[in-house]
C-alpha cells in the first residue's frame with residue numbers, strides 16, 4: 001500500500017516567530033510548497049495534510065492507526081539514513097501531537 005512519509009517527520013521548531021513551517025497533520029512531513037498540500041474534494045488545497053496522505057478529499061488510508069502510520073513511516077526514514085531506532089523515537093515524539101491523531 002502506498003502511504004506518505006517520503007521525507008519523514010519535520011523537526012518541529014516551535015519558537016520561531018514568523019516562519020512556522022507547515023507540517024502534515026497526519027504524517028509529520030514538512031510542507032514547504034503548495035504542491036505538496038493535500039486536495040479537498042472540491043479541488044481546493046488542504047494545507048493541514050500533505051498530498052500523500054490526503055490526495056483528493058479523503059485520507060489514503062482512512063482507517064490507519066497511529067501505530068500503523070509510524071510503522072509505515074519508519075522505512076522511509078531509514079532510507080534517508082536515519083537508524084530504525086531513532087526513526088521510531090522521532091515518530092513517536094511527533095505524530096501523537098498531530099491533529100489527525102489527537
Ligand SMILES: [Zn+2]
Pocket residue numbers: 004005024025026027028029049050051052053054
Ligand atoms: Zn502526510
